[in-house]
Amino acid sequence: MSTGIPFVSGAKPGLGHVEEFNSTPLDFMHRAFEECGEVSEFDLGGLRTVLLVGPDAHEAMFRTPDAQLSAAQAYQMMVPVFGEGIQYGAEPHIERQQLKMQVQGLKHDRMLNYAQIIEQEVDEFIAAWEDSGVIDVYEQFTQLTLKTSTHCLLGKDLRFRLTDEFGELYHDLENGIAPSSLSNPEEDDERFRRRDAARQRLEELITEAVRDRRARGVHEQDMLQVYMESTYNDGRKLTEHEITGMVIWFMFAGHHTSSNTTAWTLLEISRHPEYLAELREEIDALFADDSALSLKGLRDIPLLDGFIRESLRVHPPLNTITRRVMQDWQYKGYTISAGKNVMVCPHVSHKLPEQFENPEQFDPKRPPASHLFAEIPFGGGHHKCIGNAFAILQVKAILSTLLHNYEFTLDQPADSYLESMPALILRPSEPCRLRYSRRS
Numbered sequence: 001m002s003t004g005i006p007f008v009s010g011a012k013p014g015l016g017h018v019e020e021f022n023s024t025p026l027d028f029m030h031r032a033f034e035e036c037g038e039v040s041e042f043d044l045g046g047l048r049t050v051l052l053v054g055p056d057a058h059e060a061m062f063r064t065p066d067a068q069l070s071a072a073q074a075y076q077m078m079v080p081v082f083g084e085g086i087q088y089g090a091e092p093h094i095e096r097q098q099l100k101m102q103v104q105g106l107k108h109d110r111m112l113n114y115a116q117i118i119e120q121e122v123d124e125f126i127a128a129w130e131d132s133g134v135i136d137v138y139e140q141f142t143q144l145t146l147k148t149s150t151h152c153l154l155g156k157d158l159r160f161r162l163t164d165e166f167g168e169l170y171h172d173l174e175n176g177i178a179p180s181s182l183s184n185p186e187e188d189d190e191r192f193r194r195r196d197a198a199r200q201r202l203e204e205l206i207t208e209a210v211r212d213r214r215a216r217g218v219h220e221q222d223m224l225q226v227y228m229e230s231t232y233n234d235g236r237k238l239t240e241h242e243i244t245g246m247v248i249w250f251m252f253a254g255h256h257t258s259s260n261t262t263a264w265t266l267l268e269i270s271r272h273p274e275y276l277a278e279l280r281e282e283i284d285a286l287f288a289d290d291s292a293l294s295l296k297g298l299r300d301i302p303l304l305d306g307f308i309r310e311s312l313r314v315h316p317p318l319n320t321i322t323r324r325v326m327q328d329w330q331y332k333g334y335t336i337s338a339g340k341n342v343m344v345c346p347h348v349s350h351k352l353p354e355q356f357e358n359p360e361q362f363d364p365k366r367p368p369a370s371h372l373f374a375e376i377p378f379g380g381g382h383h384k385c386i387g388n389a390f391a392i393l394q395v396k397a398i399l400s401t402l403l404h405n406y407e408f409t410l411d412q413p414a415d416s417y418l419e420s421m422p423a424l425i426l427r428p429s430e431p432c433r434l435r436y437s438r439r440s
């Protein structure tokens with residue numbers, strides 16, 4: 001029945017492992033690895049899923065073409081959120097062209113502009129802080145990156161006009177995705193009705209903005225402008241339905257991934273005060289000249305970089321990187337048959353002692369892993385993240401400004417900052433409070 005692949009214990013009749021996977025996905029995948037080794041199979045309510053652990057597995061999965069291991073088929077639950085005809089809801093040749101448009105919007109000259117926007121948002125954000133106080137890092141960075149992302153995406157007009165409504169619509173869209181969506185994307189539920197209503201309203205708002213911008217003949221430096229001007233290979237422009245989908249796709253890919261990375265990095269910096277003097281020296285040097293943060297953010301800041309990279313190793317935001325097997329696929333002597341999913345989980349693989357010495361230890365000066373596919377917070381191969389430079393720029397810009405202006409210390413016992421993965425993205429569980437005080 002399991003074609004020889006070790007099958008994880010604890011399956012329930014009719015449900016398999018779906019309940020355990022949905023309630024504690026990370027613990028479940030660690031258990032699967034400990035029990036069965038680098039290849040294990042489990043059952044998500046009838047959808048057989050094979051978990052693959054380690055750099056060889058990552059490389060094999062990421063290098064296999066979509067025709068055999070399909071990302072689009074695995075992530076069909078995103079189609080109602082982004083909309084038909086966008087990304088995984090589009091024909092593969094259309095999806096690739098849409099991806100190129102997203103890449104266009106993340107080019108170097110645009111990034112300089114986004115860095116200025118981020119700087120402006122961070123300054124406004126900390127203007128509301130007192131000289132000292134307590135913040136919840138999850139909540140604060142979720143809010144801040146919602147502002148930076150909407151600003152870079154939609155421009156200042158919509159960012160300032162829409163903040164509250166956009167936040168609510170986006171929340172309804174996000175609620176349409178849960179771990180269970182991997183196995184049952186069409187589950188009928190109030191959450192899905194709200195998701196569809198939110199998408200429709202967002203399309204109305206974006207359509208209005210696009211038409212207004214076209215009527216006024218203005219050209220902004222944001223992603224919306226990129227989408228408005230992009231054309232497919234046959235010369236066709238994106239429709240307003242597609243532009244809305246591109247906006248939602250960008251938000252989903254970049255918002256929580258970046259905000260949680262910012263939160264974890266600041267938590268880890270505060271948990272490791274032994275590096276603070278060195279970190280501060282590095283950051284203060286950055287502010288010693290008058291260059292804009294846009295340039296600072298792109299510059300090499302080795303210790304802060306090390307903290308960000310190590311946070312992405314220890315607390316990788318995306319942990320269910322999945323493909324649908326379209327044609328039987330061989331890996332290490334096993335045949336994984338068509339119709340199953342294969343999955344890799346950075347949270348499990350990033351803790352392998354063969355790849356990372358003392359893997360549980362947080363070490364911002366850890367040398368890079370020797371295998372190219374050992375560290376995969378941004379995935380790899382055909383679908384490797386296109387937003388990694390933007391994400392790192394954003395985290396660096398936010399944290400260097402904060403650390404230049406404030407001291408941060410723990411407001412809870414160091415071991416009380418825990419991980420949680422209520423939806424598809426790993427985040428700090430609440431409370432996750434830090435104390436801050438303005439530097440003299």
Ligand code: HEM
Pocket residue numbers: 071099102106250253254255257258261316317318321322376377378379380382383384385386387388390391
């Ligand atoms: C720390 C932040 C981020 C992390 C950890 C992250 C992680 C990932 C991972 C693991 C994948 C591969 C998914 C797969 O193979 O199934 C991915 C893909 C992608 N990411 Fe990111 N991401 C981050 C930020 C961003 C940002 C800011 C953007 C947009 C500006 C973005 C846009 C994308 C896109 C468009 C893809 C799909 C690429 C494709 O299908 O070919 N990401 N990301």
